[in-house]
Amino acid sequence: MPKPRGLTELEGCVLGLIWEKSPCTAYAVRMEFLRSPSAHWSGSAGAIYPLVRRLERQHLIRGEAQGDRRRSKRYRLTSAGRQRLDGWLAPPFAPETIAVPPDPLRTRFRFLAALHPRQQVAFLWEAQTQIQKELLRCEADMASLPKADRASLWTARGALAALGARLSWLEEVARDRVPR
Amino acid sequence: MPKPRGLTELEGCVLGLIWEKSPCTAYAVRMEFLRSPSAHWSGSAGAIYPLVRRLERQHLIRGEAQGDRRRSKRYRLTSAGRQRLDGWLAPPFAPETIAVPPDPLRTRFRFLAALHPRQQVAFLWEAQTQIQKELLRCEADMASLPKADRASLWTARGALAALGARLSWLEEVARDRVPR
């Protein structure tokens, strides 16, 4: 049998989505990624379909073909799949799951001093206004979520918290740089 | 001439580090990644050295060989490199620079409901204690930074803010799930 090496983030995610929406097509999973505001993954066909087949080959999911002439398949988790999903998301957590998550804005900020002072101000100002807009977008997105879907709701609140923390951090920086 | 397509995150970072520590060796850049608590990049030799050569080929950095028998080279930014660095880190920001940064813990949380209730509690509890530990580690790391290095200091505060926000988000979730 194939050695059960750890799941990728994307694999875990897909497994989770198939668990949640079971039975569902690979296409539905794909759409979930495309709709998500957290555009970390493109949900490209070239990523999803091969991945789903891989999961099927490892017997973590099972797909039943529909009778229709479309070659559409609806997938469900197998019990092995459930176990793997559990193992992926339950503690103990890998260090990189707990560690400070990467943030491209913070990465750039690190080298702020390389910019002309005027540009530094522009950086801080622009970042703040853009994040504010993003906050509104995310709040709207959250409001559009079905109230019963607690998981998504709380996850969205986590995203908002991350944005909010970034915003007040930048405000603090700006206050320090330009007192008064 | 080679088309100036946008810099990768890693490319931007390396350019920034060479700017900051100029003149410095590729090895020094590498060490910076290895020392960093935000272990998003491994700083593997296989990533850094080819990348540095690429930057040199594009005339964004210039390396002067030392006289010693080691084949060590100290790099500096060229003016073209400075411009590219500016372009990378100054506004306008790409959408994904502003968007909610990815967070593996939040990703897992999304599927919390797949776990047995007991395990859900364990998830929240374990996550909180682990993050608390990580917070302490990061605070210590920040304290060890030279007080003059404002850039690193503020960046570290940004990281702390991210961790803190995650922590209080989880506390909020826990309060909601287990009132009282």
Add this chain to the structure above:
DNA sequence: CCGCTCATGTAACTGGTTACATGATTTA
């Protein structure tokens, strides 16, 4: 002289991307 750090490099791999293509079904 031994082992550690400095310093650079390569080979094989992997996971994801873009871009494209196909065909069935639904809707205007």
Add this chain to the structure above:
DNA sequence: TAAATCATGTAACCAGTTACATGAGCGG
């Protein structure tokens, strides 16, 4: 019937990883 959407797929590519290797210089 034309356009949009559902549904699946592949080929070429790319950045970064692990794992390994080489050799110089230095401290004990």
